[in-house]
Amino acid sequence: MSSRVSSGVRAVRAIVAGHGEFAAGLVSAVDQITGRGSAFRAISARDLSGADLDKLLVQTVEETGVTVVFTDLQAGSCTMAARRILRDRPDVLLVAGANLPMLLDFVFAEDVPAIEAARHAVDRGRAAITAHGGKT
């Protein structure tokens, strides 16, 4: 069976972090569509102090060994926490403004390094935003 259709639990390749249920919601959507949701570890900023969120993110990066962090909002506290990590870990890639097409692209790029996959996914995620209709 090729890796394209393989299933089962995957090693975590990236962290998804954001407000409310953003991360868990995106990851569950990726899982519903591809069965590859386990490629992500979801983190919520809800009800954590800035200091505790910093700690949680550092711990999760260390524990999972990942170098890619997707966040929801440039000004968001998860993005701030991730930027603090970048200070000591310039090898980590932070992508702010993540969306579902982006994460879908990322989980299918299993054969390339995670950083490369994330950069490709950023282009895909950006290109996937369209608007239709809206006639007045």
Next chain:
Amino acid sequence: MTLVLNRIDDRLIHGQVVVGWGQPLDIGFIVLVDDEVACSEWEQELYRMGTPPEMQVHFYSVDAVTGSLPKFAADERPGILLTGNVDAMLALVSRAGVREVNIGGIHHRADRKQRLRYVFLSPQEERVLRQMAELGATVTAQDVPSSRPIELSELLESEASVQ
């Protein structure tokens, strides 16, 4: 227009502040009062990067800001005054005449008791908040504009049941 929100929030500049309050209030500038951030170029750059280009951010230590507050209060754009803890805000209430205080987020710590989903307070912090009220400030807790402002008396009586 003037400083339309004087907020205590241990996350300082983040989504709720920039988007949640910033957009509906059409915020033009943020005065971030924090001794640690005031002496770290790196932290300042971090908060600047997280703020949309139409919002200016000014960084001050508690001691340095009091003389500058009239200037910000006279600014024609609406602005937010932001501290990361109750002590800094008390200084602004007692020394700079701040009269309305918004508790936007003080989160879990071992010595704190939960009062709301987003407010945890130590006995010392409760004393400081009461002091602000005694100095004539109206103190309410409210995380985002759409939620109900909770008055200090109600806040200090509540056991995390109020949302």
